[in-house]
Structure formats: structure tokens, C-alpha cells
Amino acid sequence: MALPVDITFDAVDVDFDGHFQLHDINWSIQFGEHWLIAGANGSGKSALAAVLAGAGDLSGGTLTGLPGKVALVSYEAQAELIADELKKDDADILDVISEGTPVAEIIQRDTSDPDLANQLIVQFGLTPLLSRAFRKLSTGETRKVMLVRALASEPDLLVLDEPFDGLDVNTHPMLLEHLTRIIKTTPTVLVLNRIDERPEYITHIAWVEHGRIEQQVNCADPKAVAELNQLLHLTHTSISLPDPDPIDRLPALDPSKPLVDIRNASVKYADNVVFDNVNWRIERGEHWQLTGPNGSGKTCLLSLITGDHPQCYVNDINVFGFQRGNGETIWQIKQFIGYVSTQLQWEYRVSTNLKNVVLSGFHDSIGVYTHSSDAQKAIADQWLEILGMGHRANESFNQLSHGDKRLLLIARAMVKHPPLLILDEPCLGLDDMNRRLVLALIEKICASGKTTVLYVNHHAEDKVAGIDQYKNL
Amino acid sequence: MGTNYFNSLSLREQLEQLGKCRFMHLDEFTEGVDALKGKKMVVIGCGAQGLNQGLNLRDSGLDVSYALRAEAISEKRQSFKNASDNGFTVGTYEDLIPTADVVLNLTPDKQHTSVVNAVMPMMKKGSCLSYSHGFNIVEEGMQVRDDITVIMVAPKCPGSEVRAEYVRGFGVPTLIAVHENNDPNGEGLSLAKAYAVGTGGHKAGVLMSSFVAEVKSDLMGEQTILCGMLQTGSLLCYDKMMEEGIDPGYAAKLIQYGWETVTEALKYGGVTNMMDRLSNPAKIRAFELAEEMKDIMRPLYHKHQDDIMTGHFSSTMMADWANDDKDLLGWRADTAETAFEKQAAGDMEISEQEYFDNGILMVAMVKAGVELAFETMTDAGIIADSAYYESLHETPLIANTIARKKLYEMNATISDTAEYGCYLYNHACVPLLQDFMKPLKSDVIGKGLQLNDSSVDNARLIEVNDAIRSHPVEAIGAELRGHMADMKRIV
Numbered sequence: 001m002a003l004p005v006d007i008t009f010d011a012v013d014v015d016f017d018g019h020f021q022l023h024d025i026n027w028s029i030q031f032g033e034h035w036l037i038a039g040a041n042g043s044g045k046s047a048l049a050a051v052l053a054g055a056g057d058l059s060g061g062t063l064t065g066l067p068g069k070v071a072l073v074s075y076e077a078q079a080e081l082i083a084d085e086l087k088k089d090d091a092d093i094l095d096v097i098s099e100g101t102p103v104a105e106i107i108q109r110d111t112s113d114p115d116l117a118n119q120l121i122v123q124f125g126l127t128p129l130l131s132r133a134f135r136k137l138s139t140g141e142t143r144k145v146m147l148v149r150a151l152a153s154e155p156d157l158l159v160l161d162e163p164f165d166g167l168d169v170n171t172h173p174m175l176l177e178h179l180t181r182i183i184k185t186t187p188t189v190l191v192l193n194r195i196d197e198r199p200e201y202i203t204h205i206a207w208v209e210h211g212r213i214e215q216q217v218n219c220a221d222p223k224a225v226a227e228l229n230q231l232l233h234l235t236h237t238s239i240s241l242p243d244p245d246p247i248d249r250l251p252a253l254d255p256s257k258p259l260v261d262i263r264n265a266s267v268k269y270a271d272n273v274v275f276d277n278v279n280w281r282i283e284r285g286e287h288w289q290l291t292g293p294n295g296s297g298k299t300c301l302l303s304l305i306t307g308d309h310p311q312c313y314v315n316d317i318n319v320f321g322f323q324r325g326n327g328e329t330i331w332q333i334k335q336f337i338g339y340v341s342t343q344l345q346w347e348y349r350v351s352t353n354l355k356n357v358v359l360s361g362f363h364d365s366i367g368v369y370t371h372s373s374d375a376q377k378a379i380a381d382q383w384l385e386i387l388g389m390g391h392r393a394n395e396s397f398n399q400l401s402h403g404d405k406r407l408l409l410i411a412r413a414m415v416k417h418p419p420l421l422i423l424d425e426p427c428l429g430l431d432d433m434n435r436r437l438v439l440a441l442i443e444k445i446c447a448s449g450k451t452t453v454l455y456v457n458h459h460a461e462d463k464v465a466g467i468d469q470y471k472n473l
Numbered sequence: 474m475g476t477n478y479f480n481s482l483s484l485r486e487q488l489e490q491l492g493k494c495r496f497m498h499l500d501e502f503t504e505g506v507d508a509l510k511g512k513k514m515v516v517i518g519c520g521a522q523g524l525n526q527g528l529n530l531r532d533s534g535l536d537v538s539y540a541l542r543a544e545a546i547s548e549k550r551q552s553f554k555n556a557s558d559n560g561f562t563v564g565t566y567e568d569l570i571p572t573a574d575v576v577l578n579l580t581p582d583k584q585h586t587s588v589v590n591a592v593m594p595m596m597k598k599g600s601c602l603s604y605s606h607g608f609n610i611v612e613e614g615m616q617v618r619d620d621i622t623v624i625m626v627a628p629k630c631p632g633s634e635v636r637a638e639y640v641r642g643f644g645v646p647t648l649i650a651v652h653e654n655n656d657p658n659g660e661g662l663s664l665a666k667a668y669a670v671g672t673g674g675h676k677a678g679v680l681m682s683s684f685v686a687e688v689k690s691d692l693m694g695e696q697t698i699l700c701g702m703l704q705t706g707s708l709l710c711y712d713k714m715m716e717e718g719i720d721p722g723y724a725a726k727l728i729q730y731g732w733e734t735v736t737e738a739l740k741y742g743g744v745t746n747m748m749d750r751l752s753n754p755a756k757i758r759a760f761e762l763a764e765e766m767k768d769i770m771r772p773l774y775h776k777h778q779d780d781i782m783t784g785h786f787s788s789t790m791m792a793d794w795a796n797d798d799k800d801l802l803g804w805r806a807d808t809a810e811t812a813f814e815k816q817a818a819g820d821m822e823i824s825e826q827e828y829f830d831n832g833i834l835m836v837a838m839v840k841a842g843v844e845l846a847f848e849t850m851t852d853a854g855i856i857a858d859s860a861y862y863e864s865l866h867e868t869p870l871i872a873n874t875i876a877r878k879k880l881y882e883m884n885a886t887i888s889d890t891a892e893y894g895c896y897l898y899n900h901a902c903v904p905l906l907q908d909f910m911k912p913l914k915s916d917v918i919g920k921g922l923q924l925n926d927s928s929v930d931n932a933r934l935i936e937v938n939d940a941i942r943s944h945p946v947e948a949i950g951a952e953l954r955g956h957m958a959d960m961k962r963i964v
């Protein structure tokens with residue numbers, strides 16, 4: 001049973017490996033209060049949440065009352081766990097390939113109440129995944145495992161950073177209901193990008209900016225909440241899309257042919273079938289939205305198109321005039337595509353700067369290994385400008401917050417105005433303002449007439465004008 | 474089994490083969506994968522290298538399928554799942570080998586003789602057989618049919634990296650070679666180049682070498698600095714810390730993760746950078762310890778290289794293969810019983826810098842091992858480029874396996890050849906360093922120097938810095954890392 005907490009930050013400064021600092025945090029969380037931490041991407045809201053779980057080095061002030069057992073669910077924690085799992089892959093002169101840790105073991109490691117764990121596993125629909133390797137799960141599934149693990153550990157303090165992001169329509173209300181049930185006994189701190197999506201039980205909001213808590217709002221005070229809302233809804237200046245590369249490097253496409261023609265596709269492994277019998281024909285200029293619950297294979301279907309899924313070679317797939325498996329290279333396919341997904345973000349683990357990340361979109365690479373033209377560099381600068389990162393071009397990509405990374409990868413996907421733009425939950429982890437920016441960019445690119453868009457998302461309100469075809473898995 | 478190929482060469486030929494190594498420039502690969510286009514490539518074995526090389530080759534537009542032994546298919550073993558889950562055609566030797574233009578032998582080295590003997594009669598006239606390691610040809614003297622071209626394409630990285638770098642649009646450093654006895658149509662080099670392009674290796678740097686140079690350097694590296702030195706170092710450092718009353722959980726953690734942390738610095742800036750992570754007094758101390766160890770261990774490194782050159786090492790090991798691995802399994806069991814292995818790492822935090830500060834002796838051991846292995850190889854006629862890849866370049870990769878699972882698991886998962894050599898080294902090196910270890914205290918391993926004043930004599934510091942920076946492994950390392958970094962840094 002959780003203990004009453006009473007956490008006090010008194011003029012606290014926290015340093016994160018010299019890359020980021022929180023300053024002068026004065027804050028207290030009393031038993032019975034349920035805080036929401038909110039702020040823009042890169043503001044430090046996730047960092048503040050992570051401090052509750054012991055992250056960072058205290059460089060000033062005093063922090064008292066942190067309970068011993070804190071469970072944290074966040075993108076960073078999720079990415080770290082995935083990275084740990086990837087590290088377990090074979091090294092040189094090894095004879096054995098590791099399969100990765102099964103989901104059941106990941107959950108068990110921290111479980112204090114096996115009955116509760118089992119109940120949550122059923123509720124979250126994880127039963128069929130228990131013996132699968134954790135690192136092979138989809139983004140949404142990984143998230144669910146993290147949540148179940150945290151809830152089943154019965155922590156003294158539960159810190160959930162964007163817990164609803166990426167969850168399918170059925171899981172979202174279920175989690176909310178569960179949280180509402182346990183908050184009486186388990187103090188909970190939430191981090192959300194959209195304060196309008198906060199659960200009703202939230203009593204206080206801490207608004208973080210530039211590594212400081214700028215406002216603390218008691219939700220019982222409607223005037224203060226209204227002011228905060230207003231702050232969030234500053235309108236976006238009208239933006240225009242930077243030009244494409246002036247030199248068109250792409251081979252011409254046959255206008256009479258569809259961009260993508262997938263017939264009767266299936267993806268199966270020795271022990272499970274992801275989907276069967278999927279047909280999808282995408283004509284030029286037809287913008288699509290793809291929907292389906294977590295684990296239904298949306299990312300998998302898209303990766304048949306991008307060529308990242310090895311089973312693209314055993315399906316009847318025609319993309320950009322190439323019937324797959326006839327001697328074409330993966331680079332011949334990728335040159336037509338701009339792509340962003342959580343998977344890509346995890347794989348984008350090279351030490352490089354922000355500008356190179358945008359430039360890498362011209363070369364379809366992770367990191368940059370060939371020269372870029374001056375025109376391409378100028379275009380990359382324009383994109384950084386739009387994202388408000390113009391002055392940060394030489395900063396290191398690895399040290400950005402999750403949301404800032406996401407924005408850059410969206411620019412990387414769009415930079416070449418690709419014939420096909422695949423956006424797999426692009427707004428995941430973006431704050432309200434940036435979400436609007438990204439949606440506006442997507443609308444512009446849809447309307448430009450050169451790019452066909454495939455879009456996956458879970459948020460009903462993230463509608464994009466111009467997308468009028470729907471596919472459900 | 475044939476006789477040792479290397480020993481069948483004249484001294485002049487031996488030296489010529491050992492000294493063969495040339496860094497190839499990107500513009501030598503303009504023909505891309507053309508030499509393999511439309512050819513049928515059949516991979517035998519679908520493990521770490523087999524699967525990942527195959528994925529890359531297929532994504533480069535080549536025709537790849539897998540021939541597995543019948544049991545692997547009927548029992549649906551992991552190798553079968555690897556190939557079929559990834560959408561490859563899988564068949565038996567009989568199904569696929571007769572149609573193959575290129576057969577890629579990516580089974581464990583120990584199995585090569587039986588595998589090659591089984592498939593050779595089925596291979597097409599004029600086809601090609603390729604390896605990713607030359608042990609079978611050089612040490613076992615495998616005789617391949619005259620009409621078959623024999624090549625080697627050996628990525629100098631784990632299979633998972635081979636794939637990950639390709640997907641990023643890059644590659645891993647790769648060594649290629651043509652077996653001169655088997656190049657009937659003179660097409661070996663163009664096939665090997667196309668294969669290296671297919672795996673992405675050409676982007677990261679290709680060394681044109683020989684089977685002999687690859688084997689003699691690979692064996693030397695893995696048994697001395699890569700696995701042997703890290704094993705010996707782990708055991709000695711742990712026992713010393715126990716003697717000094719350090720908390721066992723802390724000691725186990727410092728070692729288990731320390732190798733990975735300190736060698737990470739090697740990866741970026743060689744021995745110089747690793748040493749620069751220490752404070753000035755600690756650097757001087759580590760330097761002196763390393764010098765002392767180098768003098769003590771030099772004869773051992775020479776012996777290992779000599780035994781590798783004469784074939785004594787491989788014949789001893791093959792005798793153990795014939796004896797059901799009795800020695801190997803016994804030594805593996807002994808490792809599991811060591812004090813270090815049995816002590817779980819504690820859950821205290823150790824910061825990255827603390828691994829350096831409290832692990833001065835470990836840094837010294839890495840320095841001594843890397844430099845000695847490199848010196849010994851180059852003295853034996855191996856070109857600096859290969860010697861670098863087989864010593865310094867791979868050290869962080871092995872250190873990483875210790876971080877994951879400690880020694881027993883490192884040994885169970887490295888190839889049997891590496892493991893066998895590692896134990897030989899360890900058995901000789903532990904007693905050899907005994908007297909050296911005796912007077913050492915926790916200041917060099919476990920606690921750090923804990924000086925109030927970290928001033929040093931300027932002249933001595935300059936001398937030490939010069940000695941570190943002017944070691945030949947640093948020059949070639951900077952050049953080869955430069956080739957990779959250049960490409961990675963381009964804007």
C-alpha cells in the first residue's frame with residue numbers, strides 16, 4: 001500500500017549531464033493533490049517528471065520527501081529500455097543471436113502483486129504478447145507494457161509522462177478509469193502536452209518553460225485555468241512550405257500507374273499472423289488515413305511500402321512501378337518516399353547535428369554520408385527556421401527532447417517534397433502549438449498537388465483537410 | 474582434412490601473403506553490384522552473419538536464398554525461422570546448391586570442413602564459394618575443386634551492426650580476399666568487390682587483403698587483447714579488490730561495466746583519448762603500470778603469435794575438437810566458478826568518470842594489451858591496418874559482451890576458436906602477472922588515487938603524453954577512424 005507523500009522542492013536546480021538544466025524549482029506536492037505538469041516541447045516538463053523518479057543531478061537547493069518506490073512511464077524510459085534490449089544483440093565473434101527479453105519477464109521484474117499484474121495484462125490485452133520479445137512490439141504495444149509494469153509495481157508515486165499518447169481508442173478510457181480508481185491511494189503526477197485532455201481528477205497544474213516552473217495553477221480557480229488556456233492558444237503565424245530541391249533527381253513516374261498497389265498481402269511469422277489478405281491501391285493525389293487498434297499492423301503495412309519490412313519480398317507489391325523482388329534496390333524505392341514514425345525515431349541513434357538530420361531526408365539515410373548541395377543546405381535552414389530551431393542548427397540531435405526530435409524528423413520527411421509522404425502518428429509527443437504547426441504543414445503539402453499523403457493517427461481531433469480516403473485494419 | 478595451407482607456402486610466399494593489405498578507395502567500387510547481378514546467391518547457415526548479410530544483399534537487388542541442413546528445416550530451428558520469417562526461400566543443400574552461382578558459407582568455423590565437403594560435389598562448374606573468415610582454408614588446408622573461385626568477404630563487426638549500418642545508409646569496415654589457388658577465371662576480385670558493395674561495406678572502408686593475413690591477425694587479436702586480456706584482467710582486478718576490502722558488489726560492478734566504459738573512449742579517440750580521460754597523476758600512473766605489464770607480457774604475446782603462425786595453436790585446438798571439446802568445456806566450467814563470476818554486481822551508481830578514476834589498472838591493462846597485440850602483429854608482418862581492426866577496433870565490442878553477461882557468458886557466446894584461445898592466454902597470463910600484482914593497492918583499482926593535490930611534474934607529463942601519442946597504433950587508428958568519421962561528418 002502506498003505511503004502518503006509530501007514532496008518539497010526548495011530552490012532546486014537540477015543538471016542533466018550538462019545538456020539541460022532545471023532552475024530554481026519551488027514546488028510542493030502534498031498528499032491528496034494530483035498534479036499535471038504541462039509545457040511546450042523542450043520546456044523541461046519531462047525532465048521535471050523524471051526528477052521525481054531520481055533522474056538528474058541536484059546542483060542546488062533541497063529536495064525532500066521523495067518516496068522510495070517511484071514508477072515512471074515516459075518516452076525516454078521507453079526508449080532507454082528499447083536501447084538496452086537492442087544492446088543485447090550479438091557482438092563480433094559471437095556464435096549466438098539473442099532473441100530479446102520476453103514481455104512477461106519485463107513486466108514481472110518489477111511486479112509486487114502478481115494477481116494485479118495478471119488482471120492488468122488481461123485488461124490491456126497483452127496476453128497474446130507475453131512470450132514475444134519486447135523489442136519486437138509495436139510502439140503502442142510497448143507503451144502498454146510500460147504502463148502495466150508501472151501499475152503492477154504498486155509504487156508510492158506514479159509518474160506518467162504522456163500515458164495516453166499512442167493508445168488506441170479502447171485502451172485510452174480504460175486507463176483513465178483505472179487511474180481514477182487508484183488515485184485515492186496512489187499519488188500520481190501526469191505530464192501532458194494538451195492540458196485540455198487532462199483527467200478530471202487533476203487538482204493542480206504546473207506550467208514549465210525554459211526549465212522553470214512559470215505558473216502553478218489550482219484547478220479549482222477557473223480564472224487561472226482560463227488564463228493558462230489562453231497562453232496555449234496563441235495563433236500560429238501563417239507559414240509557407242520551403243521549396244523542394246531545385247534539381248529534380250527522381251526518375252519520372254508513369255502517371256497512368258498507381259503509386260502503390262498491394263494485392264492480397266499477408267505478414268506472418270512462424271508463431272503469429274499480423275494480418276492477412278490486405279489490398280490497397282493508392283493513386284496519385286489520393287490522400288489516405290489509416291486506422292486500427294494498437295498491434296493491428298499499421299506500421300507493418302506501411303513498412304511493406306517503404307521496403308523496411310523483409311516480407312515485402314514475398315508479397316505481391318508494386319510501388320512506383322517496381323514489382324518488388326525483381327532486382328530493385330531498397331534505395332530505388334526510398335527515393336520516392338518521405339517517412340516518419342516512432343520506429344524511425346528509435347532507430348535514429350547517430351551522433352549528428354540538427355541540420356544534418358534535416359539534410360538526411362534528401363539522402364534517405366540516418367546520419368549523412370554524402371555531400372549535400374548548397375541549395376539543399378539552404379532548404380534545410382529554412383525548415384529549421386519554421387520549426388523555430390534556426391539558431392540551433394549545430395546542436396546535437398541526441399540531446400533533444402522527444403518532441404523536438406519528432407519535429408525534426410517530420411521536416412526530414414517533408415524536405416524533398418516526396419511523391420509519397422508517410423506519416424505514422426506524426427503528432428505523438430508534440431505539444432499543442434507544434435501539433436497545429438505540423439497539421440498546417442501537412443495540409444499545405446496535401447494541397448501542393450505533388451505529394452500524396454498516408455497518415456496514421458489516433459486523435460479524432462487531429463483531422464487534416466484534404467485527406468478523404470480511409471482504410472481501417 | 475588437408476594440411477595447413479600456410480605451412481605449405483615458401484617463406485617468401487608466407488611473407489607476401491601476410492603483408493597483403495591495401496585500403497581501397499570508394500572510386501574503386503563504381504561498378505557496384507554488377508558482377509553479382511542476376512546470379513543466384515545461396516547462403517549456408519542463417520545465424521548472425523548469414524541472416525544480416527543476406528538481408529543487405531537482397532536489399533541491394535541481389536538474389537539470395539538459404540540452404541540449411543535438413544534437421545534445421547524439419548525441426549524449424551532458429552536458423553529456419555530467421556530465414557523464413559524474413560521472407561527468404563529456404564531449402565536443403567540438394568534443393569539449392571546445384572543452382573547456385575555463389576555459395577556463401579556462413580556456418581560456424583568448426584563446421585566448415587564438413588559443410589564444404591558436403592556441398593562441394595553439388596556445386597556448379599565454375600561457381601564461387603565464399604567465406605567470412607579464412608580459418609578453414611588457411612588452418613585446415615581445405616582443398617576446393619579447381620574450377621571453383623574462392624573468396625572471402627569478412628565484415629569487421631557483429632552481424633547486427635552489419636545490418637544496422639546498412640539500414641542507415643552506411644556500412645561496416647570489411648576485409649576482402651581472393652584465394653590465389655582458386656581463381657580460375659580471374660573473377661574473384663570483382664565478385665568480392667560486388668559482394669562488399671552489396672553489404673554496404675564499401676562505404677565504410679574495404680581492405681584488400683589475403684586469407685592468410687586475415688586468419689593470422691584475427692586469431693591473434695581474439696585470444697590476446699580481445700578476450701584473453703579482458704578475462705585475465707577481470708579476475709586479477711576482482712581478487713585484488715577483495716584483498717583490499719572493497720565491497721564485493723562494487724568491485725563486480727566496476728569490472729563488469731568498467732571495460733565497456735573505458736573502451737568506449739578508445740572507439741572515439743584511440744588509446745590517447747582513453748588515457749586523457751584520467752587525471753594527470755592517474756594518467757602517469759596508468760602509463761607506468763602499462764609499461765611494466767608490457768615488459769612482463771611481451772613474451773606471452775610473442776608465443777601466441779608464434780603458435781598461430783606455426784599452426785601449433787590450431788592443431789592443438791582441433792585435437793580438442795576431435796576429443797569432444799573436453800578441454801574447452803572443462804575450462805568453461807572453471808570460469809563459471811571464479812569469485813568474480815559468482816559475485817553479482819551491486820546496485821550502487823557509478824558515474825562514467827568514476828569508472829576511469831577508480832579503474833586505473835583496468836585502463837592500463839587495455840593500453841598494454843592493445844599496444845602489445847598491435848606491435849606483435851605488425852612485427853610478424855601483418856600490415857598496420859589489419860592489426861588495428863583486429864586489436865583496438867574490436868575491443869569495445871567484446872567489452873560490451875562482458876557488460877551484458879560477464880565472463881562465462883562472453884565465453885559461451887564468442888566463437889569456440891576465440892574461447893579456446895582466450896583460456897590458453899588466461900592460464901598463462903594470470904601466473905605471469907602475479908608478482909606484478911602483489912604490491913598494488915586499491916588506489917589503482919577500486920578507490921582511485923584520492924589526491925588532494927593533482928599537480929604533476931611538467932617534464933614527466935610531456936614525456937608520457939608523447940609516448941602515448943606516438944605509438945604506431947595511434948597513427949593508423951586516427952587515419953582509419955578518419956575515413957569513417959569523414960563520411961559521417963559530411964554536411
Ligand SMILES: NC(=O)c1ccc[n+]([C@@H]2O[C@H](COP(=O)([O-])OP(=O)(O)OC[C@H]3O[C@@H](n4cnc5c(N)ncnc54)[C@H](OP(=O)(O)O)[C@@H]3O)[C@@H](O)[C@H]2O)c1
Nearest residue numbers: 092093095518519520521522545552579580584605606631
Ligand atoms: N559473428 C561475427 O561477428 C562474425 C564476424 C565476421 C565473420 N564471422 C564469420 O562468419 C561465419 C559465420 O559466423 P556466425 O557468427 O554468423 O555463426 P552463427 O551465428 O553461429 O551461425 C551459424 C549458422 O550455421 C548453422 N550451422 C551450424 N552448424 C551447422 C552445420 N554443421 N551444418 C550446417 N549449418 C550449420 C546454424 O544453424 P543451425 O544450427 O540451425 O543449422 C547457424 O544458422 C564464421 O565463419 C565466422 O567466423 C563472424
